[in-house]
Amino acid sequence: MGKGCMKASKYFLFIFNLIFFLLGGVIMGFGLWLLLDKQSFIVVINNSTEDVKVVWYILISVGAFSMLLGFFGCLGAIFEIRCVLGLYFTCLLVILVAQITAGALMYLQKEKVNEHMSKIVNKELGRYVGNGSSTEQAWDFIQKKMECCGWMGHEDWKDNAIILNNSQLLFPCSCQNLTLTSDNSSDNGFCEAQTPDWPVYNVGCSATVENWLITNIGVVLGICLSVALIELLGMILSICLCRNIGTADYSKVPRY
Numbered sequence: 001m002g003k004g005c006m007k008a009s010k011y012f013l014f015i016f017n018l019i020f021f022l023l024g025g026v027i028m029g030f031g032l033w034l035l036l037d038k039q040s041f042i043v044v045i046n047n048s049t050e051d052v053k054v055v056w057y058i059l060i061s062v063g064a065f066s067m068l069l070g071f072f073g074c075l076g077a078i079f080e081i082r083c084v085l086g087l088y089f090t091c092l093l094v095i096l097v098a099q100i101t102a103g104a105l106m107y108l109q110k111e112k113v114n115e116h117m118s119k120i121v122n123k124e125l126g127r128y129v130g131n132g133s134s135t136e137q138a139w140d141f142i143q144k145k146m147e148c149c150g151w152m153g154h155e156d157w158k159d160n161a162i163i164l165n166n167s168q169l170l171f172p173c174s175c176q177n178l179t180l181t182s183d184n185s186s187d188n189g190f191c192e193a194q195t196p197d198w199p200v201y202n203v204g205c206s207a208t209v210e211n212w213l214i215t216n217i218g219v220v221l222g223i224c225l226s227v228a229l230i231e232l233l234g235m236i237l238s239i240c241l242c243r244n245i246g247t248a249d250y251s252k253v254p255r256y
Helices: 002-036 041-046 050-079 082-108 110-126 134-146 154-159 161-165 205-215 217-244
Strands: 170-172 190-192
Touching (some): 050 082, 082 217, 110 134, 110 154, 134 205, 154 161, 154 170
Antiparallel strands (some): 170 190
């Protein structure tokens, strides 16, 4: 019965590490997508500050490390290598503690994160010229599809150099609220307003993104809890298997 439990633990640990390996691949792929994508809001952030790119590199590194850890876990489980299993358990423990710490810090520093994001976006809006660059196309796409204007509101566009230095009443075309005007001349660049009150969306993209996160918070929490559960089960199975490797079978010792 003991051997049966040990075999079951070994194969369960192999399966969990295979899942862990695949999750690492997903994280690394996500990081690569964020780094290389040219058609979403991410490109606005990428081109605004080099600090944010560090986050993408960290995601890629974490994904690659998770894949490597999953490989070693599979190796230690199948070939019953105690030192590999011990190292695997230690790494999982460190990762779990780091995830909990990072989550707590992000929650406690969310106001600073929002403030930093506001500075990044305002910098981009200030130098927007409507020339169709990848950054500007991404921002136009976000405002058009999410029906928002600016980060905190359309007032963020008031410091744009083109709008300030032009004699006409210009506003960003991608902010145009079609319920307030029938003129749909362009989805990017600048449009001319007939009155000082721009016919644009009043809500900022910050609120829209926050609403999206609140709507999908269940999915995000589910993924986080699933990853934590897999890590915890991997720790339990690895330590149990590690303790039973090399245990003597006293039932075969002859009695005198």
